[in-house]
Amino acid sequence: MFQNYKNLSGYYLSLNSVIHKLNPQVKLICMILLMSGLLINYNLVIILMYSLVLLPAYQIAKIPLTVLYNSFKPLIWIIFFSSVAHLFTTPGEPLLSIGFLSLTVEGIQKSLILSTRLILIIGFTMLTSLTTSPVNLVEAISSLLKPFSWLRLPVNQFSLMLSLSLRFLPVIYEEAERIKKSQVARGANFSSWSLKSKVNNVVSIIIPMIYSAIIRADDLAIAMEIRGFKIGEKRTRLKETRFNFIDLVILILTIIIFIITFFL
Incomplete structure (x- = not known):
């Protein structure tokens, strides 16, 4: 009964991969940039480009396909009903009519784009949670929010x-x-x-x-x-995370992908 919610929340897999070793702050920034790029774009070419980023990332992280499937399983019906809703509620050139519902070309395109975007957003979120321990993830969030402490937050x-x-x-x-x-x-x-x-x-x-x-x-x-x-x-940390060359390369590549989003 509760296993689906456990899969949905994600859990850390302690593996030896390049993505696991990345700076948690870099992973969090990259996830935010990639998700933002997906949310502001409806171009199918851009969405496919993001797919070509996500799939190799899971391979590099050595995450088993069964783990990925179990993570997505609770959301399959949400994605399905969302896609069907857009298929028959988007106005445009009708291909098939069933009563007051019409299947349109624009509906197919919108359904494909939105469902793929949703899958990719969930995929990037899962990748971050599966490759970052909860302690490191919280420390990364804390570091990114630190400037707001000047506002007495x-x-x-x-x-x-x-x-x-x-x-x-x-x-x-x-x-x-x-x-x-x-x-x-x-x-x-x-x-x-x-x-x-x-x-x-x-x-x-x-x-x-x-x-x-x-x-x-x-x-x-x-x-x-x-x-x-x-x-x-004021508290100190048990382990201090360091920013290395690989972190810099990954961050630059992600920023480039995010910038490309605005020009295609």
Whole structure:
């Protein structure tokens, strides 16, 4: 039941690849640039160019196809229904009419472009999460947001909150599965198609899970306080990330691709 959400959120794969070794800040900047380029462009040639960037990147990162498939599986129906909606709701030259719905040439083009864009955006997001540990990802976000601290925004507190949230995700998944198994042992039927049964099953999991999360959060707050944690205090990092030549090359190539987006 909760496995699909686990796949959707992405998880770090500790592998030995060039992309895994890239500076987390560089990976995050590249992801933002590539996603921005996709969002502002409707040119099919540009979208295909981004595809030629993403597919080799997964090969270089040594990410198995099964992992990629499991990550996309929860979103297949969303992509499908979004594509179908654009097929029959986009005005243009009709190819086929079914009642008040018309399949148009423009609809086919728009459906293809938007679905491909969505797949690529998800793909770049997954690539970043699969090749960057949660700790490094949070540190990269914190570093990029650091200039906003001059505006007296609580960047450090936000980074801490994000870090704790990412660390809690696996715990919540495990807790949900444990509660589900406990409910099955008590006679709950999670395979029933009845709406009332489904609502009752969800409630029987959500309420204990929220209670457990509150208890864990309270225990964590006490543990942090015992260890001397204070909000607003300056903290150092266990490992400092460095910017090397490969990071520079990847960043320059990404910027070039982003600039090309505006001229094609």
